[in-house]
Amino acid sequence: MKRIRLLDIAHARSGDKGDTANVGLIALKPAYYPILVKHVTAARVARHFKGMISGPVERYELPNLHALNFLLHGALDGGGTISLKTDAQGKVFSTALLRLEVEIPR
Amino acid sequence: MKARPATVRIAAGQGFWGDWLEAPYRQVTGGPVDYLMMDYLAEVTMSILQKQKARDPSLGYARDFIPLMERILPTVAERGIKITANAGGVNPQACAQAVAELARRLRLGGKLRIGVVTGDDLLGRLDGLLARGHELRNLDTGRPLSDVRDRVLSANAYLGAWPVVDALRGGADVVVTGRVTDTGLTLGPLIHAFGWRPDAWDLLAAGTVAGHTIECGAQCSGGNCLVDWERIPDLANVGYPIVDAAPDGTFEIFKHPGTGGRISVAGVTEQLVYEMGNPAEYITPDCVADFTTIRLEQKGKDRVRVSGVKGRPATDKLKVSVAYFYGYKAVGTLVYAWPDAYKKAQAADRILRQRLADLDLKFEAVLTEFVGADATHGPLARAAARLDELPEVQLRIGVRSRDKPAVERFTREIAPLILNGPPSVTGFAGGRPKPEEVVAYWPALLDKHMVEPCVDVVEV
Numbered sequence: 286m287k288r289i290r291l292l293d294i295a296h297a298r299s300g301d302k303g304d305t306a307n308v309g310l311i312a313l314k315p316a317y318y319p320i321l322v323k324h325v326t327a328a329r330v331a332r333h334f335k336g337m338i339s340g341p342v343e344r345y346e347l348p349n350l351h352a353l354n355f356l357l358h359g360a361l362d363g364g365g366t367i368s369l370k371t372d373a374q375g376k377v378f379s380t381a382l383l384r385l386e387v388e389i390p391r
Numbered sequence: 392m393k394a395r396p397a398t399v400r401i402a403a404g405q406g407f408w409g410d411w412l413e414a415p416y417r418q419v420t421g422g423p424v425d426y427l428m429m430d431y432l433a434e435v436t437m438s439i440l441q442k443q444k445a446r447d448p449s450l451g452y453a454r455d456f457i458p459l460m461e462r463i464l465p466t467v468a469e470r471g472i473k474i475t476a477n478a479g480g481v482n483p484q485a486c487a488q489a490v491a492e493l494a495r496r497l498r499l500g501g502k503l504r505i506g507v508v509t510g511d512d513l514l515g516r517l518d519g520l521l522a523r524g525h526e527l528r529n530l531d532t533g534r535p536l537s538d539v540r541d542r543v544l545s546a547n548a549y550l551g552a553w554p555v556v557d558a559l560r561g562g563a564d565v566v567v568t569g570r571v572t573d574t575g576l577t578l579g580p581l582i583h584a585f586g587w588r589p590d591a592w593d594l595l596a597a598g599t600v601a602g603h604t605i606e607c608g609a610q611c612s613g614g615n616c617l618v619d620w621e622r623i624p625d626l627a628n629v630g631y632p633i634v635d636a637a638p639d640g641t642f643e644i645f646k647h648p649g650t651g652g653r654i655s656v657a658g659v660t661e662q663l664v665y666e667m668g669n670p671a672e673y674i675t676p677d678c679v680a681d682f683t684t685i686r687l688e689q690k691g692k693d694r695v696r697v698s699g700v701k702g703r704p705a706t707d708k709l710k711v712s713v714a715y716f717y718g719y720k721a722v723g724t725l726v727y728a729w730p731d732a733y734k735k736a737q738a739a740d741r742i743l744r745q746r747l748a749d750l751d752l753k754f755e756a757v758l759t760e761f762v763g764a765d766a767t768h769g770p771l772a773r774a775a776a777r778l779d780e781l782p783e784v785q786l787r788i789g790v791r792s793r794d795k796p797a798v799e800r801f802t803r804e805i806a807p808l809i810l811n812g813p814p815s816v817t818g819f820a821g822g823r824p825k826p827e828e829v830v831a832y833w834p835a836l837l838d839k840h841m842v843e844p845c846v847d848v849v850e851v
Contacts, residue, residue, distance in 0.1 A: 288492055290506070290641060296617045296618045296657065296661065297617065297661075298615070298617065298661040298662070298665050298785055299665075300666035301664060301666065301736055302664045302665075302668060302806045303531050303834065304531065305531075306656055307664070307665075307666060307667050307668065307843040309660075309661065309663075309664020311657070311660050311661065311664065311787065313618070313657075313741050318814075333771070334562060334771075335770075336769065336770050339662060339769075343670055344497070344807065345667075345670050345671070346683075347664070347682060347683050347684070349669050349683055349684065349685055349699075350660050350663060350664070350682075350685065350687065351660075352660060352664055354664055354667050354668075356508075356668065362758060363756075363831075364758065364832075365435060365831070365832055366717075366829055366831060366832065367717060367720075367791065367793055367829055367831050369722065369756060369789030369790070370758065370760070371760055371762065371766040371767065371787065372767055373646055377767045377768070378837070379617070380768070381767070381768040381769070381772075382768075384771050384775070386767065
């Protein structure tokens with residue numbers, strides 16, 4: 286097995302809806318998409334962002350775009366105008382997710 | 392009846408109020424296009440405009456739309472390009488009037504028709520709606536709007552593409568709207584040009600996807616694109632995206648020749664997932680689009696083909712966006728230098744928090760971030776960084792409260808730390824932070840039949 290960062294096999298963009306951040310995680314090659322589906326579960330992402338979000342994580346699959354969409358609830362200190370965070374609109378949760386490491390067969 | 396065109400080109404000119412002022416001009420002069428679409432309205436924008444209108448009844452729209460139109464209107468009129476823009480904010484009539492006056496000044500009288508879409512503004516109808524049992528419950532919290540009714544600043548229903556279609560059918564060259572959805576500004580022209588029917592759900596979904604793809608401007612043509620970002624060419628000269636759509640609902644995204652940026656499957660995919668909820672249910676007033684059916688294909692350099700989009704019938708609700716007064720906030724910053732920059736910033740934070748506690752100030756939230764260490768990626772970044780060797784760290788501390796004096800007092804507690812806190816501190820030239828009024832956003836649903844869009848078309 287070898288350990289890789291999602292940064293090596295995926296790219297991402299994130300945005301906001303109220304106090305929820307969304308992260309679209311996109312495989313850099315179609316062959317990587319099954320790795321994302323298998324390893325980057327909602328539970329795994331919730332553990333990754335422990336201490337950064339107060340609500341649950343939902344995951345949706347877009348096999349047509351080789352992408353997963355994550356909703357991170359309670360991620361933005363109230364969201365939009367209320368939030369005191371630098372990243373009040375969740376713009377960089379994208380690259381924060383790409384720090385996640387997964388183990389894949391060599 | 393006029394012949395239907397083989398394809399229609401819709402160019403994105405603004406992705407938000409404050410976007411690049413050069414983009415609309417470049418879009419209408421850089422090559423042939425049929426429509427220019429400009430999206431101005433973010434959730435919080437409406438409340439800002441409402442405040443401006445309260446001070447002066449002739450305001451309440453995106454004012455810089457007018458100088459922008461001054462620059463492009465002669466070209467647009469000459470080339471027969473039509474414009475859709477939700478620049479009208481909370482006062483579309485005044486916006487349209489300003490455009491009309493401008494057109495006459497540019498000697499375009501008799502050559503231009505302006506369409507105005509209203510009916511989205513619910514502020515004056517709120518009490519009637521509440522009295523009739525429409526509770527406008529918050530979609531996130533489930534609370535009824537009556538909780539904050541006395542603090543409401545603006546309330547608008549999201550209208551869809553059909554009032555834009557009506558304006559275009561009435562001969563409008565420039566369609567100025569209030570709170571019309573971002574995607575409706577693109578879908579409207581497509582429905583009008585191709586004669587799509589109100590129950591052609593796949594086509595309406597395709598036009599909605601087209602709108603979503605270009606509604607953030609250059610964010611789908613190389614801007615804010617993570618893949619290969621260092622090699623995306625000439626962003627200084629970035630070309631904004633253009634939809635080239637066919638009557639069967641397929642379309643291609645491209646940009647004008649000679650412009651910078653890049654249109655790739657990767658970049659378009661990033662934009663498709665931006666601000667996405669459940670991808671199988673992208674709900675608009677016009678249809679429910681299924682983003683899991685979209686097919687993307689690179690058709691050549693800077694050209695991506697989009698096909699396969701499926702849609703379902705629209706719901707019987709409209710989304711309503713209410714803005715209400717929430718309270719106050721303030722954010723103060725100080726910069727600490729090496730050595731021990733991070734430890735000094737942490738010490739300053741502890742001292743400041745103790746002083747706030749000793750003053751018995753009540754805050755709903757106090758948030759500390761250490762810019763340079765954890766402001767963007769939180770504990771994930773702290774775990775990965777060499778915190779003891781950081782060359783500098785900005786302490787950024789914010790407070791939020793319903794109590795204005797508490798927030799004001801907080802703003803006076805930052806500067807003293809320069810002389811009575813940890814050493815090697817700088818970066819305070821901006822002076823004391825200012826308390827800021829917080830306007831919060833309340834999303835709700837309303838039965839569609841309660842909202843009657845209104846369309847006027849006037850000749851200049």
